[in-house]
Amino acid sequence: MVIRHSISVPFFSTSSKIPREEMAANANGRVSMAANSGTGRHGLAKIHTDKKAEGICHDDSTPPVRAQTIDELHSLQKKKSAPTTPINGIQGPFSALSEEERHKQQLQSISASLASLTRETGPNVVKGDPAKQSETPRISHVSHHHVTPTISVSDSSLKFTHILYNLSPAELYEQAIKYEKGSFITSSGALATLSGAKTGRSPKDKRVVRDQTTEDDLWWGKGSPNIEMDEQTFLVNRERAVDYLNSLDKIFVNDQFLNWDPVNRIKVRIVSARAYHSLFMHNMCIRPTPEELENFGTPDFTIYNAGQFPCNRYTHYMTSSTSIDLNLARREMVILGTQYAGEMKKGLFSVMHYLMPKRQILSLHSGCNMGKDGDVALFFGLSGTGKTTLSTDHNRYLIGDDEHCWSDSGVSNIEGGCYAKCIDLSREKEPDIWNAIKFGTVLENVVFDEHTREVDYTDKSVTENTRASYPIEYIPNAKIPCVASHPKNVILLACDAFGVLPPVSKLSLPQTMYHFISGYTALVAGTEEGIKEPQATFSACFGAAFIMMHPTKYAAMLASKMQKHGATGWLVNTGWSGGRYGSGSRIKLAYTRKIIDAIHSGSLLKADYKKTEVFGLEIPMEVEGVPSEILEPMNTWSDKKAYKETLLKLGWAFQEEL
Numbered sequence: 001m002v003i004r005h006s007i008s009v010p011f012f013s014t015s016s017k018i019p020r021e022e023m024a025a026n027a028n029g030r031v032s033m034a035a036n037s038g039t040g041r042h043g044l045a046k047i048h049t050d051k052k053a054e055g056i057c058h059d060d061s062t063p064p065v066r067a068q069t070i071d072e073l074h075s076l077q078k079k080k081s082a083p084t085t086p087i088n089g090i091q092g093p094f095s096a097l098s099e100e101e102r103h104k105q106q107l108q109s110i111s112a113s114l115a116s117l118t119r120e121t122g123p124n125v126v127k128g129d130p131a132k133q134s135e136t137p138r139i140s141h142v143s144h145h146h147v148t149p150t151i152s153v154s155d156s157s158l159k160f161t162h163i164l165y166n167l168s169p170a171e172l173y174e175q176a177i178k179y180e181k182g183s184f185i186t187s188s189g190a191l192a193t194l195s196g197a198k199t200g201r202s203p204k205d206k207r208v209v210r211d212q213t214t215e216d217d218l219w220w221g222k223g224s225p226n227i228e229m230d231e232q233t234f235l236v237n238r239e240r241a242v243d244y245l246n247s248l249d250k251i252f253v254n255d256q257f258l259n260w261d262p263v264n265r266i267k268v269r270i271v272s273a274r275a276y277h278s279l280f281m282h283n284m285c286i287r288p289t290p291e292e293l294e295n296f297g298t299p300d301f302t303i304y305n306a307g308q309f310p311c312n313r314y315t316h317y318m319t320s321s322t323s324i325d326l327n328l329a330r331r332e333m334v335i336l337g338t339q340y341a342g343e344m345k346k347g348l349f350s351v352m353h354y355l356m357p358k359r360q361i362l363s364l365h366s367g368c369n370m371g372k373d374g375d376v377a378l379f380f381g382l383s384g385t386g387k388t389t390l391s392t393d394h395n396r397y398l399i400g401d402d403e404h405c406w407s408d409s410g411v412s413n414i415e416g417g418c419y420a421k422c423i424d425l426s427r428e429k430e431p432d433i434w435n436a437i438k439f440g441t442v443l444e445n446v447v448f449d450e451h452t453r454e455v456d457y458t459d460k461s462v463t464e465n466t467r468a469s470y471p472i473e474y475i476p477n478a479k480i481p482c483v484a485s486h487p488k489n490v491i492l493l494a495c496d497a498f499g500v501l502p503p504v505s506k507l508s509l510p511q512t513m514y515h516f517i518s519g520y521t522a523l524v525a526g527t528e529e530g531i532k533e534p535q536a537t538f539s540a541c542f543g544a545a546f547i548m549m550h551p552t553k554y555a556a557m558l559a560s561k562m563q564k565h566g567a568t569g570w571l572v573n574t575g576w577s578g579g580r581y582g583s584g585s586r587i588k589l590a591y592t593r594k595i596i597d598a599i600h601s602g603s604l605l606k607a608d609y610k611k612t613e614v615f616g617l618e619i620p621m622e623v624e625g626v627p628s629e630i631l632e633p634m635n636t637w638s639d640k641k642a643y644k645e646t647l648l649k650l651g652w653a654f655q656e657e658l
């Protein structure tokens with residue numbers, strides 16, 4: 001039988017925007033586009049038939065697909081791969097195990113993480129998306145023996161919790177877009193997400209378990225970020241989070257690393273309920289290779305992120321519906337009542353501020369980069385004051401933008417990604433960050449055009465604290481592994497809302513310590529809940545919210561390391577000039593970059609200096625590319641009297657603080 005090509009195209013005539021003249025149907029009845037296809041009678045597309053194919057009764061000239069059903073066809077589309085496929089011939093504790101055995105151990109470990117402490121067993125866990133029934137379930141059930149009285153059966157032990165384990169960015173995009181309101185792909189390929197009611201950290205809701213160990217080790221009381229809670233209350237919140245997570249059909253589990261220094265690497269597990277959280281941590285922590293994941297074993301630290309679920313205000317110590325609880329003895333963190341992803345990264349940073357100094361390693365709230373000749377610079381600064389912006393420098397290698405360790409072997413990044421503020425981001429001023437906002441990047445709380453999905457970085461409708469989280473290798477000159485030698489320059493970024501600090505000053509070692517301990521800077525709008533405009537603050541170590549021990553502990557370590565390695569300290573004002581916030585203006589980023597260039601090149605060290613009043617800061621007379629008159633703040637104020645008063649006021653504020 002000869003099949004005649006009798007195709008009509010009314011379907012296209014109304015719904016398609018393509019001019020009919022340009023459409024043509026091929027021998028399969030598929031419509032193809034042709035430049036000069038011409039039109040047939042009544043303006044319908046002319047049908048082109050393949051002369052050679054005429055009289056042959058099959059669908060296509062290419063070999064047919066090897067599938068009988070659409071499901072079979074779909075199964076051809078996907079190849080089995082890591083992290084579900086074992087790697088052949090690997091060495092390590094599990095190398096003798098079969099694939100089946102390894103999977104069992106992995107699931108048992110996850111079930112153990114999710115175990116309630118009041119019931120006998122962890123949840124029944126099964127790998128994979130519950131929406132995909134075709135996947136063979138791998139089930140694990142774990143018994144635990146606790147001293148607490150047990151109520152052995154609960155509804156959650158009768159169901160399965162599906163584990164979405166270390167999904168790839170593509171898989172997480174699909175999960176987010178399908179199941180999480182407010183998730184969209186932007187025009188550059190990034191995933192736009194909403195963090196919900198909280199768009200910045202909630203430091204007043206952070207709690208740390210005070211027990212026998214932390215009682216002596218940690219800094220408590222006035223000025224300390226550690227607000228105490230007891231072990232029992234922690235367990236109440238932990239149970240609340242675990243029960244919430246176990247009540248869900250599926251949860252995300254990320255097994256990753258912190259710290260590029262292989263000797264001091266920490267294994268972290270993040271359990272969360274949102275693809276947004278999983279992708280964020282995929283970007284922010286160090287991503288394991290498939291081999292490393294197979295051998296992951298038991299995590300050193302676990303986060304239970306039940307951010308969608310509030311804490312119970314009737315619980316002791318709870319003063320709002322948000323609680324971020326740290327238990328160093330249990331090596332666990334519980335998050336309730338906030339979905340702001342930054343809590344996870346900064347929570348882990350707090351943990352490192354405890355674990356590392358115990359090993360004589362200094363943890364730093366700083367960015368770090370390295371010149372072509374190997375000179376290393378640290379950029380200390382409170383959130384939103386320029387660490388990410390200034391460490392991302394096209395002429396230098398990026399080690400990291402935010403969290404580092406300084407050990408006897410040098411500097412190592414704690415993280416595997418960057419978290420840039422993107423309010424008013426522009427391609428011209430910050431090209432590397434702009435270009436990093438592509439597929440895989442999480443864009444938090446930004447506003448975009450509903451049709452083109454073009455992001456408007458100037459829009460503060462959701463928050464001023466809009467953020468982009470991307471893997472560090474998205475910055476073209478990132479140095480992998482993210483380690484460097486001992487710093488030559490230590491730059492303290494002070495975002496001065498009073499507008500009286502010079503754009504740059506050279507510090508002696510005692511001055512460096514003075515400014516490091518006092519941590520004078522500004523809390524910028526949106527980074528913490530309730531901060532609506534830049535607010536002057538003293539944030540010890542330029543990260544008071546994250547330190548665990550007394551500031552002098554970190555300062556003493558910094559002093560001895562700077563002295564030993566001959567590092568020079570600098571104070572750079574990335575804040576206001578010509579008047580305080582409201583009347584003056586923010587120092588131009590281009591000028592700050594020129595100042596930083598001069599520090600890196602060594603030319604600023606050789607400049608002529610003069611001493612300022614009140615703070616006794618050494619300010620350079622000239623910096624290449626920067627108008628000399630702005631180097632002395634008084635010149636930029638039209639009201640000199642107001643300048644002097646403001647300077648004195650700040651001087652007194654320092655006196656009161658220290």
Ligand SMILES: Nc1ncnc2c1ncn2[C@@H]1O[C@H](COP(=O)(O)OP(=O)(O)O)[C@@H](O)[C@H]1O
Nearest residue numbers: 383384385386387388389421574587588589592
């Ligand atoms: N002179 C300046 N120096 C540094 N950053 C500036 C300056 N002026 C404006 N900014 C802006 O301030 C923000 C600094 O944020 P970011 O670098 O992400 O801070 P951090 O990494 O310390 O949290 C960026 O949005 C940057 O564009």
Ligand SMILES: C=C(OP(=O)(O)O)C(=O)O
Nearest residue numbers: 201342382383384402527
């Ligand atoms: C993400 C934060 O800050 P930073 O910009 O320092 O990473 C934060 O303080 O929540």
Ligand SMILES: [Ca+2]
Nearest residue numbers: 388401402419
């Ligand atoms: Ca950061």
Ligand SMILES: [Mn+2]
Nearest residue numbers: 387388402419
């Ligand atoms: Mn940053």
